[in-house]
Amino acid sequence: MAKVTLKGLSHSYLKTQSSDADWAIRGVDIDWNDGGAYALLGPSGCGKTTLLNIISGLITPTKGDILFDDKVISGLNPVERNIAQIFQFPVIYDTMTVYDNLAFPLRNRKIPEEEIKVKVHEIAEMLELSSTLNNRASGLTADGKQKISLGRGLVRSDVNAIMFDEPLTVIDPHLKWILRSKLKELHQKINRTMIYVTHDQTEALTFADQVVVMHEGQIVQTGTPVDLFEKPKHTFVGYFIGSPGMNVLPCQIKGDDVIVNGKKIETHQQIKKSNFNKTEVGVRPEFISFSNEGIPVKVLSVSNTGRHKIVDTESETGKIKIIAKSNEDIPSGSAFLKFKKEYTYTYGDSWIIE
Amino acid sequence: MNKTVNQKAWFFVIPVFVLVAFNAIIPLMTVVNYAFQETFGNNVFMWEGTRWFKQIMLSERFHASLGRQFLFTFIILFIQIPLGIAIALTMPKEGIGVPVCLVLMSMPLLIPWNVVGAMWNIFALPDIGFLGHSLNALGFDYNFTQQIGDAWFTTILMDVWHWTSLVVLLSYAGLRSIQPAYYQAAEIDGASRWAIFTKIELPKMKKVLTIAILLRFMDSFMIYTEPFVLTGGGPGNATAFLSIDLVKMALGQFDLGPAAAMSLIYFFIVLLVCWVFYTLMMRNEEKS
Numbered sequence: 001m002a003k004v005t006l007k008g009l010s011h012s013y014l015k016t017q018s019s020d021a022d023w024a025i026r027g028v029d030i031d032w033n034d035g036g037a038y039a040l041l042g043p044s045g046c047g048k049t050t051l052l053n054i055i056s057g058l059i060t061p062t063k064g065d066i067l068f069d070d071k072v073i074s075g076l077n078p079v080e081r082n083i084a085q086i087f088q089f090p091v092i093y094d095t096m097t098v099y100d101n102l103a104f105p106l107r108n109r110k111i112p113e114e115e116i117k118v119k120v121h122e123i124a125e126m127l128e129l130s131s132t133l134n135n136r137a138s139g140l141t142a143d144g145k146q147k148i149s150l151g152r153g154l155v156r157s158d159v160n161a162i163m164f165d166e167p168l169t170v171i172d173p174h175l176k177w178i179l180r181s182k183l184k185e186l187h188q189k190i191n192r193t194m195i196y197v198t199h200d201q202t203e204a205l206t207f208a209d210q211v212v213v214m215h216e217g218q219i220v221q222t223g224t225p226v227d228l229f230e231k232p233k234h235t236f237v238g239y240f241i242g243s244p245g246m247n248v249l250p251c252q253i254k255g256d257d258v259i260v261n262g263k264k265i266e267t268h269q270q271i272k273k274s275n276f277n278k279t280e281v282g283v284r285p286e287f288i289s290f291s292n293e294g295i296p297v298k299v300l301s302v303s304n305t306g307r308h309k310i311v312d313t314e315s316e317t318g319k320i321k322i323i324a325k326s327n328e329d330i331p332s333g334s335a336f337l338k339f340k341k342e343y344t345y346t347y348g349d350s351w352i353i354e
Numbered sequence: 355m356n357k358t359v360n361q362k363a364w365f366f367v368i369p370v371f372v373l374v375a376f377n378a379i380i381p382l383m384t385v386v387n388y389a390f391q392e393t394f395g396n397n398v399f400m401w402e403g404t405r406w407f408k409q410i411m412l413s414e415r416f417h418a419s420l421g422r423q424f425l426f427t428f429i430i431l432f433i434q435i436p437l438g439i440a441i442a443l444t445m446p447k448e449g450i451g452v453p454v455c456l457v458l459m460s461m462p463l464l465i466p467w468n469v470v471g472a473m474w475n476i477f478a479l480p481d482i483g484f485l486g487h488s489l490n491a492l493g494f495d496y497n498f499t500q501q502i503g504d505a506w507f508t509t510i511l512m513d514v515w516h517w518t519s520l521v522v523l524l525s526y527a528g529l530r531s532i533q534p535a536y537y538q539a540a541e542i543d544g545a546s547r548w549a550i551f552t553k554i555e556l557p558k559m560k561k562v563l564t565i566a567i568l569l570r571f572m573d574s575f576m577i578y579t580e581p582f583v584l585t586g587g588g589p590g591n592a593t594a595f596l597s598i599d600l601v602k603m604a605l606g607q608f609d610l611g612p613a614a615a616m617s618l619i620y621f622f623i624v625l626l627v628c629w630v631f632y633t634l635m636m637r638n639e640e641k642s
Contacts, residue, residue, distance in 0.1 A: 053538075056542065058538050058541065058542075077541070078538075078541050078542045079541070079542070079544045083542065084542060085538070085539070085542050087535040087538065087539060088535070089533065089535055091533075091535050091536050091539040093553045093554065093557075094557045094558075095553065095557045096553065104543055104545070104553075105542075105543040105544060108543055108544035108545055108546070108549070109544055149539070152539075152543060
């Protein structure tokens with residue numbers, strides 16, 4: 001078990017780098033506490049798998065250091081780092097039985113056979129694999145195989161961290177839910193540092209205590225699921241998390257005033273600095289309501305999801321989505337919108353202004 | 355689902371049927387015809403029943419050539435399969451080396467059989483051939499036209515040179531299809547290089563290796579042109595494999611009945627070995 005620290009980590013798959021786009025990840029700093037459950041969330045190609053492989057030692061970073069318990073381990077190989085990793089597709093050893101598969105990482109480390117037996121049975125019990133221990137692993141279903149992959153990661157009791165690289169991609173939706181709860185339960189039981197990579201916000205938000213959102217190789221925000229929802233630090237976090245995502249509208253800053261579509265609006269922050277190339281206002285659909293005055297819009301369409309209504313409207317400078325109660329009356333034609341001040345933020349060059 | 359009945363479609367099958375009939379079924383039936391009868395020409399046939407089969411099965415000459423054939427096939431499989439896998443494992447996985455290696459590897463496969471035989475015949479000549487001359491210059495008493503051991507050595511070397519590439523290409527294809535995650539997982543599980551080979555690479559290559567072994571078994575068991583051009587079956591009968599012996603019997607001695615019986619036995623041995631081997635290899639596959 002260990003605390004994981006990343007310092008100024010950058011990696012490029014190219015030999016020479018000329019622009020920011022040549023870096024798969026750039027300038028990543030992370031502090032993860034021992035025993036925590038963390039998620040790396042981001043769209044495909046944002047660098048999250050690269051980051052994970054750097055932590056596990058499968059990739060050597062171009063710049064920066066990785067520390068486990070404040071000791072630099074950048075030069076060590078995966079075995080020396082003593083980590084476990086579970087991949088997107090189930091990796092099993094076809095010719096071995098389920099038992100031998102689970103015992104494999106322990107046997108490679110020359111652990112006595114009696115100890116292996118205890119350990120394997122314990123893990124098999126947890127993952128509900130006990131009845132299939134003597135079967136050939138290749139005969140199992142996809143989720144059974146992925147459980148073996150998980151089991152091989154969990155079987156070693158001394159690992160520094162367990163890493164999951166989108167482990168539920170190949171699993172059926174209804175089993176996904178079960179396996180995810182299983183993981184959460186295992187985390188509470190064994191209390192080891194777990195790092196979970198995913199592009200699925202539900203998976204990240206339900207699994208982790210702390211979610212790290214990545215965008216184009218950078219960390220844009222680290223926080224609890226509530227933080228990410230209520231106070232996105234970057235417009236990307238705003239529209240990547242939430243369904244539908246945050247509304248982002250261009251705005252002008254004049255002195256202390258924030259002006260959207262010619263109307264002055266109130267936002268959460270006090271504006272001190274205003275020399276940005278681009279200024280925007282972000283507000284989640286949940287925090288907008290219809291009013292007698294405010295931003296003038298035209299109502300385009302209403303879709304009822306059962307729990308609530310999603311209203312599409314169009315303002316002078318862009319579309320705005322609103323989430324309204326399912327029993328609320330939606331005005332047709334022109335209407336006015338009011339943003340909730342506490343949850344309305346201004347962004348300068350995509351980053352929150354503070 | 356209702357299938358459309360269209361009897362006219364059978365006309366499309368006719369060309370293939372005619373082709374197969376002419377190149378396989380009719381010649382084979384002619385052989386069957388000869389195998390059960392005696393002829394003195396002029397299309398006069400006499401029924402002989404299983405006499406030729408008994409004669410062949412009890413003939414020492416057949417036993418000897420069959421023995422030589424199995425020995426040859428086992429030796430070349432024993433060399434080519436491990437060697438092919440070993441070469442495939444060391445081949446580059448990316449960059450300019452990949453096409454270079456693949457092209458170099460395919461070269462021997464593109465050379466016609468009789469050319470291979472002729473090439474090796476000249477290459478191995480004890481007085482002027484590069485191989486033969488060099489070996490003699492190094493102090494070995496090498497002469498493949500007179501010494502049995504040398505004839506076998508040259509024939510095997512020639513076959514290894516000609517066909518190992520096939521095993522290499524198939525193994526390489528099998529290796530390339532393994533997902534990188536398997537290697538990464540093995541690295542994290544602390545597997546040794548040997549464990550990676552036996553637990554990941556070999557099982558993943560099983561299907562292509564089955565094909566490779568089958569192809570190499572069939573081809574080497576039916577080998578004719580190369581040893582015929584290289585040694586002509588000699589010295590004596592030392593490298594007279596089944597097909598060479600068969601041609602001698604059929605066209606040299608004109609013993610058509612026994613030769614036909616031998617062809618059929620030969621054919622059934624190949625069929626039987628392939629079937630047994632394939633069934634054994636695929637048995638576990640169906641279970642899982």
